[in-house]
Protein backbone atom coordinates (compact mmCIF):
# COMPACT_ATOMS: atom_id res chain seq x y z
CA UNK A 321 0.00 0.00 0.00
CA UNK A 322 2.95 2.26 0.65
CA UNK A 323 3.69 1.94 -3.08
CA UNK A 324 0.50 3.81 -3.85
CA UNK A 325 -2.05 1.05 -4.37
CA UNK A 326 -5.61 2.35 -4.64
CA UNK A 327 -7.10 0.96 -1.44
CA UNK A 328 -9.79 2.86 0.43
CA UNK A 329 -12.27 2.26 3.21
CA UNK A 330 -15.78 3.05 1.95
CA UNK A 331 -16.41 5.67 4.66
CA UNK A 332 -13.53 7.76 3.26
CA UNK A 333 -15.80 8.75 0.34
CA UNK A 334 -18.42 11.51 0.52
CA UNK A 335 -22.00 10.35 0.67
CA UNK A 336 -23.33 10.00 -2.88
CA UNK A 337 -19.90 9.63 -4.58
CA UNK A 338 -20.07 7.95 -8.01
CA UNK A 339 -17.09 5.85 -9.14
CA UNK A 340 -16.45 4.17 -12.49
CA UNK A 341 -14.48 1.17 -13.74
CA UNK A 342 -14.37 -1.27 -16.68
CA UNK A 343 -15.39 -4.14 -14.42
CA UNK A 344 -16.65 -4.09 -10.86
CA UNK A 345 -16.13 -7.26 -8.82
CA UNK A 346 -18.32 -7.72 -5.75
CA UNK A 347 -16.54 -9.85 -3.13
CA UNK A 348 -12.82 -10.63 -2.86
CA UNK A 349 -12.74 -14.32 -1.88
CA UNK A 350 -11.74 -17.33 -3.98
CA UNK A 351 -13.80 -16.21 -6.98
CA UNK A 352 -13.31 -12.45 -6.63
CA UNK A 353 -9.55 -12.58 -6.09
CA UNK A 354 -8.97 -14.97 -9.00
CA UNK A 355 -11.14 -12.85 -11.35
CA UNK A 356 -9.48 -9.60 -10.30
CA UNK A 357 -5.99 -10.75 -11.18
CA UNK A 358 -6.99 -12.20 -14.55
CA UNK A 359 -9.13 -9.24 -15.63
CA UNK A 360 -6.47 -6.75 -14.50
CA UNK A 361 -3.81 -8.68 -16.44
CA UNK A 362 -5.93 -8.11 -19.55
CA UNK A 363 -5.54 -4.36 -19.06
CA UNK A 364 -9.04 -3.72 -17.70
CA UNK A 365 -9.66 -1.18 -14.93
CA UNK A 366 -10.98 -3.41 -12.14
CA UNK A 367 -12.72 -2.13 -9.01
CA UNK A 368 -13.14 -4.61 -6.15
CA UNK A 369 -15.85 -4.12 -3.53
CA UNK A 370 -15.63 -6.02 -0.23
CA UNK A 371 -18.09 -5.77 2.64
CA UNK A 372 -15.58 -6.99 5.22
CA UNK A 373 -12.61 -5.15 6.72
CA UNK A 374 -9.02 -5.13 5.48
CA UNK A 375 -6.93 -7.13 7.97
CA UNK A 376 -3.46 -8.58 7.46
CA UNK A 377 -0.87 -10.73 9.17
CA UNK A 378 -0.20 -7.75 11.47
CA UNK A 379 -3.69 -8.35 12.88
CA UNK A 380 -3.67 -12.18 12.85
CA UNK A 381 -2.58 -13.10 16.36
CA UNK A 382 -3.96 -16.65 16.71
CA UNK A 383 -6.72 -15.14 18.82
CA UNK A 384 -10.07 -16.81 18.22
CA UNK A 385 -12.12 -14.12 19.95
CA UNK A 386 -10.89 -11.33 17.69
CA UNK A 387 -10.72 -13.42 14.54
CA UNK A 388 -14.28 -14.73 14.62
CA UNK A 389 -15.79 -11.29 15.06
CA UNK A 390 -13.49 -9.55 12.56
CA UNK A 391 -13.12 -12.10 9.79
CA UNK A 392 -16.33 -14.18 9.66
CA UNK A 393 -19.87 -13.54 8.42
CA UNK A 394 -22.14 -12.63 11.34
CA UNK A 395 -19.08 -12.93 13.64
CA UNK A 396 -19.09 -16.71 13.06
CA UNK A 397 -22.64 -16.93 14.40
CA UNK A 398 -24.40 -17.59 11.08
CA UNK A 399 -26.97 -20.40 11.48
CA UNK A 400 -29.54 -22.09 9.28
CA UNK A 401 -33.10 -20.82 9.81
CA UNK A 402 -34.04 -23.56 12.32
CA UNK A 403 -30.72 -23.37 14.17
CA UNK A 404 -29.73 -26.97 13.30
CA UNK A 405 -26.69 -25.95 11.28
CA UNK A 406 -23.86 -23.60 12.17
CA UNK A 407 -22.36 -22.00 9.04
CA UNK A 408 -18.85 -20.54 8.84
CA UNK A 409 -18.01 -18.13 6.01
CA UNK A 410 -15.41 -15.40 5.73
CA UNK A 411 -16.11 -11.67 5.58
CA UNK A 412 -12.91 -9.70 4.98
CA UNK A 413 -10.61 -8.75 2.13
CA UNK A 414 -9.65 -12.18 0.74
CA UNK A 415 -12.97 -13.67 1.84
CA UNK A 416 -13.13 -17.20 3.17
CA UNK A 417 -9.68 -17.97 1.71
CA UNK A 418 -8.20 -15.91 4.60
CA UNK A 419 -9.69 -18.21 7.25
CA UNK A 420 -9.83 -21.56 5.48
CA UNK A 421 -7.85 -24.64 6.40
CA UNK A 422 -5.86 -24.87 3.11
CA UNK A 423 -7.05 -28.27 1.78
CA UNK A 424 -6.90 -28.09 -2.01
CA UNK A 425 -8.66 -30.75 -4.12
CA UNK A 426 -9.56 -30.76 -7.80
CA UNK A 427 -13.28 -31.24 -8.54
CA UNK A 428 -13.92 -35.02 -8.52
CA UNK A 429 -14.58 -36.52 -11.98
CA UNK A 430 -17.87 -37.98 -10.72
CA UNK A 431 -19.12 -34.47 -9.88
CA UNK A 432 -18.15 -33.00 -13.28
CA UNK A 433 -19.84 -35.95 -15.06
CA UNK A 434 -22.99 -35.52 -12.94
CA UNK A 435 -23.22 -31.81 -13.80
CA UNK A 436 -22.91 -32.55 -17.52
CA UNK A 437 -25.62 -35.24 -17.46
CA UNK A 438 -28.08 -33.67 -15.00
CA UNK A 439 -27.70 -29.89 -15.57
CA UNK A 440 -26.44 -29.74 -19.14
CA UNK A 441 -23.22 -28.05 -18.01
CA UNK A 442 -20.98 -27.67 -21.07
CA UNK A 443 -17.21 -27.51 -21.47
CA UNK A 444 -16.26 -28.59 -17.95
CA UNK A 445 -15.11 -32.18 -18.44
CA UNK A 446 -12.10 -33.52 -16.57
CA UNK A 447 -9.94 -32.89 -19.66
CA UNK A 448 -11.33 -29.38 -20.18
CA UNK A 449 -10.66 -28.45 -16.56
CA UNK A 450 -7.20 -30.04 -16.09
CA UNK A 451 -5.17 -27.07 -17.45
CA UNK A 452 -7.11 -24.61 -15.28
CA UNK A 453 -6.53 -26.63 -12.12
CA UNK A 454 -2.88 -26.96 -13.06
CA UNK A 455 -2.58 -23.20 -13.59
CA UNK A 456 -4.10 -22.40 -10.19
CA UNK A 457 -2.11 -25.14 -8.42
CA UNK A 458 1.03 -23.41 -9.67
CA UNK A 459 -0.25 -19.93 -8.85
CA UNK A 460 -1.13 -20.88 -5.26
CA UNK A 461 1.73 -23.30 -4.61
CA UNK A 462 -0.56 -26.30 -4.12
CA UNK A 463 1.10 -29.63 -3.38
CA UNK A 464 0.87 -32.59 -0.99
CA UNK A 465 1.78 -31.66 2.59
CA UNK A 466 5.26 -33.11 3.17
CA UNK A 467 5.45 -32.68 6.95
CA UNK A 468 4.29 -35.68 9.02
CA UNK A 469 0.64 -35.31 10.06
CA UNK A 470 -0.06 -34.04 13.58
CA UNK A 471 -1.45 -36.58 16.06
CA UNK A 472 -5.01 -35.40 15.43
CA UNK A 473 -4.74 -36.32 11.72
CA UNK A 474 -2.61 -39.40 12.34
CA UNK A 475 -5.61 -40.96 14.12
CA UNK A 476 -7.44 -41.00 10.77
CA UNK A 477 -4.58 -42.57 8.78
CA UNK A 478 -3.75 -45.06 11.53
CA UNK A 479 -7.36 -46.17 12.03
CA UNK A 480 -7.96 -46.49 8.28
CA UNK A 481 -4.78 -48.52 7.82
CA UNK A 482 -5.86 -50.89 10.61
CA UNK A 483 -9.23 -51.42 8.93
CA UNK A 484 -7.99 -51.53 5.34
CA UNK A 485 -9.80 -48.30 4.41
CA UNK A 486 -8.33 -45.86 1.85
CA UNK A 487 -6.68 -42.68 3.04
CA UNK A 488 -4.41 -40.09 1.44
CA UNK A 489 -2.37 -36.97 2.22
CA UNK A 490 -4.14 -33.65 1.52
CA UNK A 491 -2.60 -31.12 -0.89
CA UNK A 492 -2.36 -27.61 0.66
CA UNK A 493 -1.95 -24.07 -0.70
CA UNK A 494 0.94 -22.94 1.47
CA UNK A 495 4.47 -21.61 0.98
CA UNK A 496 6.85 -21.98 3.92
CA UNK A 497 4.12 -23.04 6.38
CA UNK A 498 5.17 -22.96 10.06
CA UNK A 499 2.73 -25.80 10.93
CA UNK A 500 1.10 -23.63 13.61
CA UNK A 501 -2.45 -24.88 13.13
CA UNK A 502 -4.27 -21.56 13.49
CA UNK A 503 -5.25 -21.18 9.80
CA UNK A 504 -8.83 -20.41 10.89
CA UNK A 505 -7.81 -17.17 12.60
CA UNK A 506 -5.85 -15.83 9.61
CA UNK A 507 -2.29 -16.91 8.81
CA UNK A 508 0.15 -14.92 10.97
CA UNK A 509 3.13 -15.79 8.73
CA UNK A 510 1.58 -15.17 5.28
CA UNK A 511 2.32 -18.79 4.37
CA UNK A 512 -1.25 -19.56 3.39
CA UNK A 513 -1.66 -18.59 -0.24
CA UNK A 514 -5.01 -16.88 0.27
CA UNK A 515 -6.31 -14.20 -2.09
CA UNK A 516 -5.16 -11.60 0.45
CA UNK A 517 -1.48 -12.29 -0.27
CA UNK A 518 -1.59 -13.49 -3.90
CA UNK A 519 -4.13 -12.36 -6.49
CA UNK A 520 -5.43 -9.21 -4.79
CA UNK A 521 -1.97 -7.61 -4.39
CA UNK A 522 -1.21 -8.64 -7.99
CA UNK A 523 -4.37 -6.92 -9.22
CA UNK A 524 -3.59 -3.81 -7.16
CA UNK A 525 -0.11 -3.74 -8.63
CA UNK A 526 -1.84 -3.51 -12.05
CA UNK A 527 -3.77 -0.35 -11.08
CA UNK A 528 -6.93 -2.01 -9.84
CA UNK A 529 -8.86 -0.40 -6.99
CA UNK A 530 -10.09 -2.00 -3.75
CA UNK A 531 -12.82 -0.51 -1.58
CA UNK A 532 -13.45 -2.37 1.66
CA UNK A 533 -16.15 -2.14 4.33
CA UNK A 534 -18.34 -1.62 1.26
CA UNK A 535 -21.48 -3.75 1.07
CA UNK A 536 -23.15 -4.11 -2.32
CA UNK A 537 -26.73 -3.36 -1.35
CA UNK A 538 -28.36 -3.80 -4.73
CA UNK A 539 -27.60 -3.96 -8.40
CA UNK A 540 -29.01 -1.05 -10.40
CA UNK A 541 -30.89 -2.86 -13.17
CA UNK A 542 -32.48 -1.29 -16.26
CA UNK A 543 -33.99 -3.59 -18.87
CA UNK A 544 -31.50 -6.40 -19.60
CA UNK A 545 -28.53 -4.56 -18.14
CA UNK A 546 -26.93 -3.85 -14.81
CA UNK A 547 -25.84 -0.20 -14.80
CA UNK A 548 -23.99 -0.28 -11.52
CA UNK A 549 -23.97 -1.15 -7.86
CA UNK A 550 -25.52 0.70 -4.97
CA UNK A 551 -23.07 0.41 -2.05
CA UNK A 552 -23.50 0.92 1.71
CA UNK A 553 -20.37 2.07 3.56
CA UNK A 554 -20.00 0.14 6.83
CA UNK A 555 -18.52 1.51 10.06
CA UNK A 556 -15.95 -0.16 12.33
CA UNK A 557 -18.73 -2.26 13.93
CA UNK A 558 -19.81 -3.52 10.48
CA UNK A 559 -23.02 -1.47 10.66
CA UNK A 560 -24.25 0.96 7.96
CA UNK A 561 -22.45 4.28 8.47
CA UNK A 562 -25.18 6.29 6.76
CA UNK A 563 -23.00 6.90 3.66
CA UNK A 564 -23.75 5.37 0.29
CA UNK A 565 -21.71 5.30 -2.90
CA UNK A 566 -22.50 4.16 -6.44
CA UNK A 567 -20.11 2.23 -8.69
CA UNK A 568 -20.86 2.21 -12.42
CA UNK A 569 -19.34 -0.26 -14.85
CA UNK A 570 -20.29 -1.86 -18.17
CA UNK A 571 -19.55 -5.32 -16.74
CA UNK A 572 -20.39 -6.65 -13.29
CA UNK A 573 -18.90 -9.75 -11.67
CA UNK A 574 -20.64 -11.10 -8.59
CA UNK A 575 -18.27 -13.07 -6.35
CA UNK A 576 -20.07 -12.74 -3.02
CA UNK A 577 -20.16 -16.50 -2.43
CA UNK A 578 -23.14 -18.69 -1.60
CA UNK A 579 -25.98 -17.27 0.54
CA UNK A 580 -24.90 -13.60 0.14
CA UNK A 581 -24.85 -13.73 -3.69
CA UNK A 582 -28.43 -14.98 -4.08
CA UNK A 583 -29.49 -12.47 -1.39
CA UNK A 584 -27.99 -9.60 -3.40
CA UNK A 585 -29.94 -10.69 -6.50
CA UNK A 586 -33.12 -10.95 -4.47
CA UNK A 587 -32.64 -7.48 -2.94
CA UNK A 588 -32.09 -6.19 -6.48
CA UNK A 589 -35.28 -7.78 -7.85
CA UNK A 590 -33.18 -9.35 -10.60
CA UNK A 591 -35.19 -11.14 -13.29
CA UNK A 592 -35.73 -14.76 -12.26
CA UNK A 593 -38.63 -16.16 -14.29
CA UNK A 594 -38.28 -19.72 -12.96
CA UNK A 595 -37.83 -18.57 -9.34
CA UNK A 596 -34.50 -20.42 -9.03
CA UNK A 597 -32.35 -17.76 -7.32
CA UNK A 598 -31.27 -19.06 -3.90
CA UNK A 599 -32.52 -22.61 -4.54
CA UNK A 600 -30.16 -25.62 -4.39
CA UNK A 601 -27.83 -24.07 -1.81
CA UNK A 602 -25.53 -26.84 -0.59
CA UNK A 603 -23.49 -27.01 2.58
CA UNK A 604 -21.59 -30.31 2.79
CA UNK A 605 -23.38 -30.79 6.15
CA UNK A 606 -20.77 -31.94 8.65
CA UNK A 607 -21.11 -34.42 11.52
CA UNK A 608 -18.49 -34.23 14.28
CA UNK A 609 -17.13 -37.05 16.40
CA UNK A 610 -14.79 -36.85 19.38
CA UNK A 611 -12.39 -39.46 20.72
CA UNK A 612 -10.37 -39.52 23.92
CA UNK A 613 -6.89 -41.04 23.98
CA UNK A 614 -4.54 -41.90 26.81
CA UNK A 615 -1.80 -39.97 25.05
CA UNK A 616 -1.41 -36.33 24.05
CA UNK A 617 -3.12 -35.25 20.85
CA UNK A 618 -2.86 -31.42 21.16
CA UNK A 619 -5.54 -31.02 18.46
CA UNK A 620 -5.04 -27.25 18.23
CA UNK A 621 -1.48 -27.46 16.83
CA UNK A 622 -0.19 -28.47 13.42
CA UNK A 623 -1.66 -28.32 9.91
CA UNK A 624 -5.42 -28.55 10.51
CA UNK A 625 -6.32 -31.00 7.75
CA UNK A 626 -3.54 -33.12 6.29
CA UNK A 627 -5.14 -36.59 5.91
CA UNK A 628 -8.47 -37.55 4.33
CA UNK A 629 -10.39 -40.69 3.49
CA UNK A 630 -12.82 -41.02 0.59
CA UNK A 631 -13.55 -44.63 1.50
CA UNK A 632 -17.25 -43.83 2.06
CA UNK A 633 -17.54 -41.02 -0.48
CA UNK A 634 -18.08 -42.58 -3.91
CA UNK A 635 -19.49 -46.03 -3.17
CA UNK A 636 -22.30 -44.74 -5.41
CA UNK A 637 -22.96 -41.33 -7.00
CA UNK A 638 -26.70 -40.80 -6.60
CA UNK A 639 -27.82 -43.27 -3.94
CA UNK A 640 -27.50 -42.99 -0.15
CA UNK A 641 -25.40 -39.95 0.70
CA UNK A 642 -21.61 -40.41 0.60
CA UNK A 643 -19.17 -38.62 2.90
CA UNK A 644 -15.56 -37.53 3.03
CA UNK A 645 -13.68 -37.97 6.30
CA UNK A 646 -11.27 -35.32 7.53
CA UNK A 647 -9.94 -33.94 10.82
CA UNK A 648 -10.66 -30.38 12.01
CA UNK A 649 -8.41 -28.34 14.31
CA UNK A 650 -9.77 -27.97 17.84
CA UNK A 651 -8.79 -24.54 19.09
CA UNK A 652 -10.47 -24.01 22.49
CA UNK A 653 -13.18 -21.59 21.35
CA UNK A 654 -14.25 -23.76 18.42
CA UNK A 655 -13.99 -26.93 20.51
CA UNK A 656 -16.17 -25.47 23.26
CA UNK A 657 -18.99 -24.97 20.75
CA UNK A 658 -18.62 -28.28 18.93
CA UNK A 659 -18.51 -30.35 22.12
CA UNK A 660 -22.06 -29.13 22.94
CA UNK A 661 -23.59 -29.16 26.42
CA UNK A 662 -22.77 -27.08 29.47
CA UNK A 663 -21.92 -27.30 33.18
CA UNK A 664 -19.90 -30.11 34.73
CA UNK A 665 -19.94 -32.34 31.61
CA UNK A 666 -18.71 -29.55 29.42
CA UNK A 667 -16.03 -28.60 31.95
CA UNK A 668 -14.87 -32.22 31.97
CA UNK A 669 -14.80 -32.39 28.16
CA UNK A 670 -12.81 -29.18 27.90
CA UNK A 671 -10.37 -30.35 30.61
CA UNK A 672 -9.60 -33.35 28.41
CA UNK A 673 -8.97 -31.25 25.29
CA UNK A 674 -5.22 -32.04 25.07
CA UNK A 675 -6.14 -35.75 24.83
CA UNK A 676 -9.07 -35.24 22.48
CA UNK A 677 -9.18 -35.95 18.76
CA UNK A 678 -12.01 -34.92 16.44
CA UNK A 679 -13.07 -36.30 13.08
CA UNK A 680 -15.59 -34.82 10.64
CA UNK A 681 -17.73 -36.37 7.93
CA UNK A 682 -18.69 -33.96 5.13
CA UNK A 683 -21.89 -35.17 3.50
CA UNK A 684 -22.02 -34.84 -0.29
CA UNK A 685 -25.41 -33.14 -0.70
CA UNK A 686 -27.24 -32.47 -3.99
CA UNK A 687 -26.87 -35.79 -5.81
CA UNK A 688 -30.26 -37.30 -4.97
CA UNK A 689 -33.91 -36.23 -5.34
CA UNK A 690 -34.15 -36.14 -1.53
CA UNK A 691 -31.19 -33.78 -1.33
CA UNK A 692 -32.35 -30.52 -2.89
CA UNK A 693 -30.29 -28.29 -0.57
CA UNK A 694 -31.46 -25.13 1.13
CA UNK A 695 -33.19 -21.94 -0.03
CA UNK A 696 -31.99 -18.39 0.56
CA UNK A 697 -34.64 -15.97 1.82
CA UNK A 698 -34.44 -12.33 2.87
CA UNK A 699 -35.03 -11.07 6.41
CA UNK A 700 -37.04 -7.85 6.79
CA UNK A 701 -33.80 -5.80 6.78
CA UNK A 702 -32.64 -7.47 3.53
CA UNK A 703 -30.04 -9.71 5.14
CA UNK A 704 -29.91 -13.36 4.06
CA UNK A 705 -31.48 -16.35 5.82
CA UNK A 706 -30.76 -19.90 4.70
CA UNK A 707 -33.52 -22.43 5.18
CA UNK A 708 -31.82 -25.86 5.11
CA UNK A 709 -33.69 -28.83 6.56
CA UNK A 710 -32.07 -32.00 7.86
CA UNK A 711 -34.35 -34.76 6.51
CA UNK A 712 -34.32 -38.57 6.83
CA UNK A 713 -32.00 -38.92 3.83
CA UNK A 714 -29.32 -36.79 5.52
CA UNK A 715 -29.95 -38.20 8.98
CA UNK A 716 -29.27 -41.68 7.60
CA UNK A 717 -25.93 -40.35 6.29
CA UNK A 718 -25.07 -38.71 9.61
CA UNK A 719 -25.70 -41.94 11.51
CA UNK A 720 -23.61 -44.02 9.11
CA UNK A 721 -20.88 -41.39 9.38
CA UNK A 722 -20.92 -41.51 13.20
CA UNK A 723 -20.41 -45.26 12.96
CA UNK A 724 -17.54 -45.01 10.46
CA UNK A 725 -15.77 -42.36 12.55
CA UNK A 726 -16.15 -44.29 15.81
CA UNK A 727 -14.89 -47.51 14.20
CA UNK A 728 -11.79 -45.75 12.83
CA UNK A 729 -11.11 -43.97 16.13
CA UNK A 730 -11.30 -47.19 18.15
CA UNK A 731 -9.08 -48.92 15.57
CA UNK A 732 -6.55 -46.11 16.14
CA UNK A 733 -6.56 -46.76 19.89
CA UNK A 734 -9.24 -44.42 21.25
CA UNK A 735 -10.36 -45.12 24.83
CA UNK A 736 -13.77 -43.45 24.44
CA UNK A 737 -15.75 -41.96 21.58
CA UNK A 738 -18.71 -39.57 21.45
CA UNK A 739 -20.87 -38.05 18.71
CA UNK A 740 -21.72 -34.34 18.78
CA UNK A 741 -25.30 -34.90 19.90
CA UNK A 742 -26.73 -33.85 23.25
CA UNK A 743 -28.04 -37.39 23.88
CA UNK A 744 -24.70 -39.02 23.07
CA UNK A 745 -22.47 -40.31 25.84
CA UNK A 746 -18.85 -41.42 25.82
CA UNK A 747 -18.84 -45.02 24.56
CA UNK A 748 -15.87 -47.02 25.75
CA UNK A 749 -15.82 -49.78 23.13
CA UNK A 750 -16.71 -50.17 19.46
CA UNK A 751 -19.49 -52.59 20.44
CA UNK A 752 -20.93 -50.04 22.86
CA UNK A 753 -20.60 -47.21 20.32
CA UNK A 754 -22.58 -49.17 17.72
CA UNK A 755 -25.42 -49.57 20.20
CA UNK A 756 -25.29 -45.96 21.42
CA UNK A 757 -25.21 -44.47 17.92
CA UNK A 758 -28.10 -46.64 16.72
CA UNK A 759 -30.25 -45.08 19.46
CA UNK A 760 -29.55 -41.46 18.49
CA UNK A 761 -32.48 -39.58 16.98
CA UNK A 762 -32.60 -36.35 15.08
CA UNK A 763 -34.01 -33.66 17.37
CA UNK A 764 -33.79 -29.98 16.59
CA UNK A 765 -31.09 -28.30 18.70
CA UNK A 766 -29.90 -31.65 20.11
CA UNK A 767 -27.80 -32.51 17.09
CA UNK A 768 -25.77 -29.71 15.59
CA UNK A 769 -24.34 -30.09 12.13
CA UNK A 770 -21.84 -27.59 10.82
CA UNK A 771 -20.82 -26.23 7.46
CA UNK A 772 -17.77 -24.37 6.22
CA UNK A 773 -18.51 -25.03 2.55
CA UNK A 774 -21.36 -22.92 1.23
CA UNK A 775 -21.99 -23.78 -2.43
CA UNK A 776 -24.75 -23.29 -4.97
CA UNK A 777 -27.81 -21.06 -4.89
CA UNK A 778 -27.16 -19.74 -8.41
CA UNK A 779 -26.88 -23.03 -10.27
CA UNK A 780 -24.85 -23.18 -13.47
CA UNK A 781 -25.99 -25.01 -16.60
CA UNK A 782 -28.00 -24.67 -19.77
CA UNK A 783 -31.16 -26.25 -18.32
CA UNK A 784 -33.27 -23.16 -17.61
CA UNK A 785 -35.71 -25.05 -15.42
CA UNK A 786 -32.92 -25.51 -12.85
CA UNK A 787 -30.14 -23.05 -13.61
CA UNK A 788 -29.67 -19.26 -13.51
CA UNK A 789 -26.17 -18.84 -14.94
CA UNK A 790 -24.77 -20.46 -18.07
CA UNK A 791 -21.73 -22.74 -18.22
CA UNK A 792 -19.50 -19.64 -18.59
CA UNK A 793 -20.92 -17.97 -15.48
CA UNK A 794 -23.10 -15.41 -17.31
CA UNK A 795 -26.46 -14.75 -15.69
CA UNK A 796 -29.09 -16.11 -18.07
CA UNK A 797 -31.40 -13.09 -17.80
CA UNK A 798 -29.02 -10.09 -17.78
CA UNK A 799 -26.57 -9.19 -20.56
CA UNK A 800 -23.58 -7.96 -18.53
CA UNK A 801 -23.77 -9.82 -15.22
CA UNK A 802 -21.40 -12.71 -14.39
CA UNK A 803 -21.25 -14.91 -11.31
CA UNK A 804 -17.70 -16.16 -10.65
CA UNK A 805 -17.69 -17.98 -7.31
CA UNK A 806 -18.84 -21.12 -5.50
CA UNK A 807 -22.52 -20.19 -5.71
CA UNK A 808 -22.72 -21.53 -9.27
CA UNK A 809 -22.12 -25.17 -8.38
CA UNK A 810 -25.31 -27.11 -9.19
CA UNK A 811 -24.51 -29.68 -6.46
CA UNK A 812 -21.97 -29.75 -3.69
CA UNK A 813 -18.47 -30.64 -4.88
CA UNK A 814 -17.81 -33.76 -2.82
CA UNK A 815 -14.42 -32.30 -1.85
CA UNK A 816 -13.34 -29.09 -0.15
CA UNK A 817 -14.32 -26.47 -2.73
CA UNK A 818 -11.60 -23.83 -2.99
CA UNK A 819 -9.59 -25.33 -5.87
CA UNK A 820 -12.83 -26.06 -7.75
CA UNK A 821 -13.62 -22.34 -7.53
CA UNK A 822 -10.11 -21.22 -8.48
CA UNK A 823 -10.02 -23.52 -11.53
CA UNK A 824 -13.54 -22.76 -12.76
CA UNK A 825 -13.18 -19.01 -12.24
CA UNK A 826 -9.75 -18.94 -13.92
CA UNK A 827 -11.43 -20.43 -16.99
CA UNK A 828 -14.47 -18.15 -16.88
CA UNK A 829 -12.56 -14.94 -16.12
CA UNK A 830 -10.07 -15.67 -18.90
CA UNK A 831 -12.94 -16.05 -21.37
CA UNK A 832 -14.46 -12.78 -20.19
CA UNK A 833 -11.07 -11.04 -20.39
CA UNK A 834 -10.69 -12.21 -23.99
CA UNK A 835 -14.11 -10.75 -24.84
CA UNK A 836 -13.45 -7.42 -23.13
CA UNK A 837 -9.73 -6.88 -23.71
CA UNK A 838 -9.10 -3.26 -24.66
CA UNK A 839 -7.79 -3.04 -28.25
Ligand SMILES: Cc1cc2nc3c(=O)[nH]c(=O)nc-3n(C[C@H](O)[C@H](O)[C@H](O)COP(=O)(O)OP(=O)(O)OC[C@H]3O[C@@H](n4cnc5c(N)ncnc54)[C@H](O)[C@@H]3O)c2cc1C
Pocket residue numbers: 346347348349350351352369370371372408409410411412413414415416417419420421422423424425504534535536537575576577578580581584625772773774804805806807815816817818819821
Ligand atom coordinates in the same frame (compact mmCIF):
# COMPACT_ATOMS: atom_id res chain seq x y z
C1 LIG B 1 -13.19 -22.33 8.66
C2 LIG B 1 -13.21 -22.68 7.20
C3 LIG B 1 -12.31 -23.61 6.70
C4 LIG B 1 -12.32 -23.94 5.35
N1 LIG B 1 -11.38 -24.80 4.88
C5 LIG B 1 -11.32 -25.08 3.56
C6 LIG B 1 -10.29 -25.90 3.05
O1 LIG B 1 -9.42 -26.36 3.79
N2 LIG B 1 -10.29 -26.17 1.73
C7 LIG B 1 -11.25 -25.67 0.88
O2 LIG B 1 -11.23 -26.00 -0.30
N3 LIG B 1 -12.22 -24.88 1.35
C8 LIG B 1 -12.26 -24.54 2.65
N4 LIG B 1 -13.21 -23.66 3.11
C9 LIG B 1 -14.17 -23.10 2.15
C10 LIG B 1 -13.59 -22.18 1.06
O3 LIG B 1 -12.66 -21.28 1.60
C11 LIG B 1 -14.75 -21.46 0.39
O4 LIG B 1 -15.57 -22.45 -0.20
C12 LIG B 1 -14.33 -20.47 -0.69
O5 LIG B 1 -13.46 -19.49 -0.21
C13 LIG B 1 -15.59 -19.81 -1.25
O6 LIG B 1 -15.21 -18.91 -2.27
P1 LIG B 1 -16.23 -17.85 -2.83
O7 LIG B 1 -15.51 -17.03 -3.81
O8 LIG B 1 -17.46 -18.57 -3.27
O9 LIG B 1 -16.67 -16.99 -1.56
P2 LIG B 1 -15.80 -16.31 -0.37
O10 LIG B 1 -14.38 -16.78 -0.40
O11 LIG B 1 -16.57 -16.54 0.86
O12 LIG B 1 -15.82 -14.79 -0.76
C14 LIG B 1 -16.98 -14.00 -0.78
C15 LIG B 1 -16.63 -12.58 -0.36
O13 LIG B 1 -17.68 -11.72 -0.74
C16 LIG B 1 -17.92 -10.79 0.29
N5 LIG B 1 -19.29 -10.34 0.16
C17 LIG B 1 -20.42 -11.05 0.36
N6 LIG B 1 -21.50 -10.32 0.14
C18 LIG B 1 -21.06 -9.09 -0.22
C19 LIG B 1 -21.72 -7.89 -0.58
N7 LIG B 1 -23.04 -7.79 -0.63
N8 LIG B 1 -20.95 -6.80 -0.88
C20 LIG B 1 -19.59 -6.87 -0.84
N9 LIG B 1 -18.93 -7.99 -0.50
C21 LIG B 1 -19.66 -9.10 -0.20
C22 LIG B 1 -17.67 -11.59 1.55
O14 LIG B 1 -17.42 -10.74 2.66
C23 LIG B 1 -16.47 -12.43 1.15
O15 LIG B 1 -15.27 -11.76 1.43
C24 LIG B 1 -13.26 -23.34 4.47
C25 LIG B 1 -14.17 -22.43 4.97
C26 LIG B 1 -14.14 -22.08 6.32
C27 LIG B 1 -15.14 -21.09 6.83
